[in-house]
Amino acid sequence: MTPEKNNKTIDTILLIIFVAFLLGINIFLFSGKYLHFDTQGVGIVVAAFLTLAMYSFLYKDNPLFKIAEHIFVGIGMGMGVVLTWLQVIKPLLYKPLIRHAIFDNTPGTPDYILIVPMILGIFMFARLYGKTSWLSRWSFAFIVGGGAGIGIPVIINSLILKQLEPSLQPIFVDWVVTWQSINILLILVGTISVLIYFFFSLPHKGTIGGISRIGIWFLMISFGATFGYTVMGRMSLIIQRIQFLLTDWLHIIK
């Protein structure tokens, strides 16, 4: 038997054991009245199965993970379509415009300006037919141009001016050095050195190289802090999942 075939056999055995384990546990939970055979009970079982199937990826890619992945993508996609209808098309286009064209007694007046974005939206579908696909470029041009136009002032406001304001603080108050002075100096040195690191017009040699090296140190310290902070957040996610499995599903923790 080749190692590949051997691995496949082991995987199949593991899969059967896992499915049997799941079945056994769930039969026990339902028969022991730990879970009720209603939408909530079945929902908990499905959620537990999907959680374990997702974690099975830690072992290797396997049919259970594939099932969970495809369910996840399908539900995500389906929910996306429903949300697009409920949160975008219905309130922004159907109610203020299209409804007036379909029904005679609709209260209010139609918002005709919405015809422009509606046409641009329809142009997007022109991609499906080769001869008219160029029409979709109008929509893309509008999205990209509009996005950049809206984005640039926002970025200047939030990423430049709003950051500059707290940086321009007096280093000394009444010419007395305090911890605050050291803090302000550190922020100033950090900001300038990081900005110099992101200066692309000069080679990172000599003084510029030295300053940008300090900038890298500042960046790495901040990344380290972010890393630790985010890992703690992830830990709380895994704790939540384990709590769900042990409390809601298995009833080990009351």
Added chain:
Amino acid sequence: MNCHYARSGLITLIIVLLAFPLAVLAQDKPSLMPPQDFIAFDTPNDDGKSISLIWKASESDREGVYYIIYAATSSKGPWKEQYRVLSTTRFKSDAPQYFGLSKDNEKWHFYEVTDINENPLSITTPTYFKLAVTDGTNTIAFPGIALSMPQGNWFDTSKINVLVFVIVFSFLVMYFISLARKNLNLFIRHIPGLDAIEETIGRATEMGRPILYLNGLLDMSSLSTIASTSILGKVARKVANYDSQIKVPCYDPIVMSVCQEVVKESYLEAGRPDAFKEDNIFFITNDQFAYAAAVDGIIVRHKPAANLYMGYYYAESLLIAETGAVSGAMQIAGTDSITQLPFFITTCDYTLMGEELYAASAYLSREPLQLGSLKGQDFGKGFIILMLVVGTIVSTIGYPFFVNLVRTF
């Protein structure tokens, strides 16, 4: 006679002694003064949904004294109490976005009215206001009526500094674009991660495996996605030249369509339109973790030789990049998502940090437009460094000029 004078003197002394504490008490709590200079006007710099009411702060303002604002839709009433404002709160200085940073603003009360009886203000007929002051026992009204109508403003004057910065930066960028058109050899420093792109494509070609390219999770209006699609164009052109394959799973359908266009264009430029496969640029889902699960699946099943993650990412970054690292693929990431950068740095071979992502496109293409933009941004950064140094010195000396210059609301 003497006795009479002595008695009168004693009575006067008693009166003075009694009157003195009363006078002091009266000085501590000045008697209620009527409101002064009550004015209503359309709130400046807004979208036309509110009216501003201002009146002069009074010496009798203190805890326990309230201003009462009445409103009506007609000058004849009926008047209804709308708001009760504590006299020690609500000053013009609380709204510098409307009234600037003048010291005089602390001497005026300000109240922004957005609705009357929980109905939005009319934009066709004026709303009428009356003002009174009360300390619980006495109430004195302002002897007049103020009226106004909300109006939308075309310009938000509180954002003039943003406009100035946009103009300065745009001028710098346009100037350097024109300079780059004349001289394409403008210097851009070496970006290590980008040199590796060529290497990854070569590696993928040798191994006969595809290259996986992700655009991040933002839509086409995001700068990082625009930069990412621009880099995709250059990468796709190299892929077409090497006769390798590129797979682009997308999170956003519009980004997918743009990517299809960009890659198609690149294959055309490379003279290999026949090799372009539209199905290789496909949409997965716009659910964050479903997308991550699907990309993980693609990585383990298709085993791409190289993974390129360019764009903005959230919590899925580590899930994807870690799977890529375990699969043994060469990985290059580029993101301006500060919170996700640490994860890419730990799992990828090269990481383009923040603005390096934007610079990458110019570095790869050497197009005058992008080169000039990058140079312009560099000088913008130089301008900011100068402002930081000069501004800190000036504020340390005691002049808040630069702080006021960059203040945003």
